[in-house]
Amino acid sequence: MKQTCLHAEHLKLGAQMSPFAGFDMPIQYTNITDEHNAVRQACGVFDVSHMGEVRITGADAERFVQHIFTNDVAGAPIGKIFYGMMLYPDGGCVDDLLVYKMGEQDFFLVINAANIDKDVAWMQQQREGFDINFDHQSDAYGQLAIQGPEAESVVEQVLGIACADLKFYEAKELPAPAPAQGRGDLPGCEQVKTSIPPQGGVGLIISRTGYTGEDGFEIYAAPDVIVQAWQKLIASGRCKPCGLGCRDTLRFEVGLPLYGDELSPTITPVMAGLAMFCKLDKDFIGRDALARQKAEGPATKLVGIELEGKAIPRHGYTVLTPDGSTVGEVTTGYHAISVDKSVCMALVRSECAALGTPLLIQIRKKTFPGTVVRKRFYDKHYKK
Amino acid sequence: MAKFEEGLRYSESHEYVRLDGDYAYVGISDYAQHALGNIVYVDMPEVDDEVTAGEEFGAVESVKAASDLIAPVSGTVVEVNEALEDQPELINQDAFATWIIKVQLADPSELDALMDAKAYEAHCAE
Numbered sequence: 001m002k003q004t005c006l007h008a009e010h011l012k013l014g015a016q017m018s019p020f021a022g023f024d025m026p027i028q029y030t031n032i033t034d035e036h037n038a039v040r041q042a043c044g045v046f047d048v049s050h051m052g053e054v055r056i057t058g059a060d061a062e063r064f065v066q067h068i069f070t071n072d073v074a075g076a077p078i079g080k081i082f083y084g085m086m087l088y089p090d091g092g093c094v095d096d097l098l099v100y101k102m103g104e105q106d107f108f109l110v111i112n113a114a115n116i117d118k119d120v121a122w123m124q125q126q127r128e129g130f131d132i133n134f135d136h137q138s139d140a141y142g143q144l145a146i147q148g149p150e151a152e153s154v155v156e157q158v159l160g161i162a163c164a165d166l167k168f169y170e171a172k173e174l175p176a177p178a179p180a181q182g183r184g185d186l187p188g189c190e191q192v193k194t195s196i197p198p199q200g201g202v203g204l205i206i207s208r209t210g211y212t213g214e215d216g217f218e219i220y221a222a223p224d225v226i227v228q229a230w231q232k233l234i235a236s237g238r239c240k241p242c243g244l245g246c247r248d249t250l251r252f253e254v255g256l257p258l259y260g261d262e263l264s265p266t267i268t269p270v271m272a273g274l275a276m277f278c279k280l281d282k283d284f285i286g287r288d289a290l291a292r293q294k295a296e297g298p299a300t301k302l303v304g305i306e307l308e309g310k311a312i313p314r315h316g317y318t319v320l321t322p323d324g325s326t327v328g329e330v331t332t333g334y335h336a337i338s339v340d341k342s343v344c345m346a347l348v349r350s351e352c353a354a355l356g357t358p359l360l361i362q363i364r365k366k367t368f369p370g371t372v373v374r375k376r377f378y379d380k381h382y383k384k
Numbered sequence: 385m386a387k388f389e390e391g392l393r394y395s396e397s398h399e400y401v402r403l404d405g406d407y408a409y410v411g412i413s414d415y416a417q418h419a420l421g422n423i424v425y426v427d428m429p430e431v432d433d434e435v436t437a438g439e440e441f442g443a444v445e446s447v448k449a450a451s452d453l454i455a456p457v458s459g460t461v462v463e464v465n466e467a468l469e470d471q472p473e474l475i476n477q478d479a480f481a482t483w484i485i486k487v488q489l490a491d492p493s494e495l496d497a498l499m500d501a502k503a504y505e506a507h508c509a510e
Contacts, residue, residue, distance in 0.1 A: 031422050032421070032448060310469075314449075335425060335445075335447070342425075363427070364440075364442075364443060
């Protein structure tokens with residue numbers, strides 16, 4: 001099993017470790033509820049070094065990204081980030097990802113850990129006829145997510161990285177430290193007076209992004225830089241170490257999809273309610289199938305369901321109509337921590353997808369009544 | 385560190401039985417509540433339901449996952465711990481003081497198949 005650069009740090013903190021996407025990852029350090037609340041109320045740091053990174057440069061870099069990616073990056077300012085998907089020709093989802101425009105004809109793609117091999121192979125298959133450099137950099141980067149209302153001051157004061165200037169979904173790149181500074185030095189603001197080209201190592205990319213519904217930042221850098229930043233953050237006491245357990249409860253509450261649950265080769269962005277990230281007025285792989293599905297209306301749609309009782313709907317549980325016919329399946333469910341309600345996202349037949357529709361969820365031997373609601377159970381608190 | 389209370393009988397699936405005459409109070413062990421973490425919901429049977437040794441009779445759920453409750457003995461449910469409906473965390477606070485169901489034993493000899501505290505502690509250490 002693979003380990004991230006922070007594996008030893010997790011063990012030092014006594015984390016409960018578990019396999020995730022081929023990596024031995026921390027699920028929790030203390031407990032999911034406390035870590036979840038730390039992010040909603042103050043600040044938490046996550047090791048997300050398992051995520052994959054690909055850099056695409058060259059004369060046709062933008063044309064290539066436009067071809068494989070559902071969102072429209074054409075003419076975007078440098079530093080702008082886009083969320084979207086890569087699709088198969090039938091509209092099914094290869095992965096959902098972030099695309100960072102780091103320069104003219106220079107794009108940084110962040111992909112799901114579980115899909116790294118598949119995504120890299122898929123992109124390589126599509127590159128014929130494009131003049132691009134394709135640099136798979138997953139092993140060159142570690143990644144931290146610093147999330148919560150205090151994230152900005154923590155990053156600035158503890159790490160010494162200026163980030164208040166970044167708007168939501170914006171990024172900037174600080175060059176790799178010069179050899180004299182030694183590897184592992186965090187490029188602080190003072191050190192970045194001149195544009196030192198990356199030599200050997202990768203630079204540091206910081207973005208105002210995250211997967212929690214709170215304000216926050218993600219930092220991509222060489223593993224030794226990431227370890228040093230992690231240690232500073234933990235030592236400061238201003239940032240609670242948070243595991244993948246609360247990463248899932250946080251993203252779920254604000255209705256963010258997880259590939260494998262709410263998106264998959266058989267769940268298209270239209271079914272998942274994510275068509276706004278697919279720009280049908282440009283061409284991309286899967287566009288025609290998606291346009292057709294959008295026009296005809298999908299047979300199934302992703303909805304939110306709120307249960308009356310406290311029983312907890314889980315991935316894979318059956319959704320039924322009040323008269324007992326099966327109409328779908330739960331994709332993710334929890335007793336949501338921030339709203340203290342049992343809620344889930346579920347893929348159901350479209351005729352049952354209207355807000356207010358009464359449905360039942362089979363939980364073990366019993367069925368529990370619920371109602372279709374918005375799938376954002378808790379409002380996002382982004383700083384835009 | 386998990387506690388192992390003497391005088392109780394334990395199953396391999398981490399339920400305990402506290403015997404009271406013809407009745408058994410069934411809960412989950414301290415070791416089990418530690419392993420589960422914060423318990424947020426307990427799915428219990430209803431009074432008069434029959435439970436069968438080795439078969440599922442409900443579930444305890446942490447934030448992350450549901451774990452089946454397996455009946456260590458057979459019998460009729462005569463009481464459920466209604467306090468757990470609003471305070472499932474009582475199990476985390478004191479698992480041995482917080483029984484889940486009270487069962488009228490159908491076959492007291494089933495108790496012989498369960499472990500004492502020492503054997504159960506060894507089972508958990510495996």
